[in-house]
Amino acid sequence: MTDASEEIQLTEEQEDALVQGRNVAITAGAGTGKTTTLTERYVTILADNPSLTPENIVTITFTRKAAAELTERVREEVYDRLEAVDSPEAYHRWRNVLDDLEDGYVHTIHAFCTRLLRERAVEAPVPLGFDVLDEDGAATLQREVVTEFLERNQDDDDVALLGQLWGRDQLVDVLAGLLDERPQSEAVLEEWREAEVDDYVDICWEVVCGVNTGNV
Missing domain, CATH: 3.40.50.300 (P-loop containing nucleotide triphosphate hydrolases)
Structure with missing residues (x-):
């Protein structure tokens, strides 16, 4: 050989x-x-x-x-x-x-x-007919979970306010997008959890409007 x-x-x-x-x-x-x-x-x-x-x-x-x-x-x-x-x-x-x-x-x-x-189906604690969740299936399931959450909590004041600001479909897109980037989303949430309202307003102006409030 x-x-x-x-x-x-x-x-x-x-x-x-x-x-x-x-x-x-x-x-x-x-x-x-x-x-x-x-x-x-x-x-x-x-x-x-x-x-x-x-x-x-x-x-x-x-x-x-x-x-x-x-x-x-x-x-x-x-x-x-x-x-x-x-x-x-x-x-x-x-x-x-x-x-x-x-x-x-x-x-x-x-x-x-x-x-x-x-x-090793006998030893594995999973259903015999299980399947692997692909990216498309994961995205669909994620949107279903977000939609069910919003419907279940539609009487909550914060959820109602978000629905008024974004609209139902766009709100689902936003929340699903946050779940897609969960580590980054959680980091931003932690950073701004205790922020003052004025700080939040300033960053909104800078990000959304491109205005540097320090020069106004």
């Missing part, structure tokens, strides 16, 4: 990232070979550890597209290994790896956690 580094020209830093038995952090810009390096590291782990299968390696990506790309790159590399084998044992090894790739753990963090929960 040929060495993978002979097929793909790796830089010294990329070669260093293939060394086993230690953690490696790779920081680089787009198009600099991170996926190539990760592919080589993945295949090198399998080459150096004959008892391992793709199911023994957890690989987490940021996006589904990246997970699919990495899986395909690994598959291509395994095909190359199959073509270069020099013994029946080596062929059997890489043939099994190829067959097991679809069972490998190359996922986004959400997909990885979802798979673990589905594979």
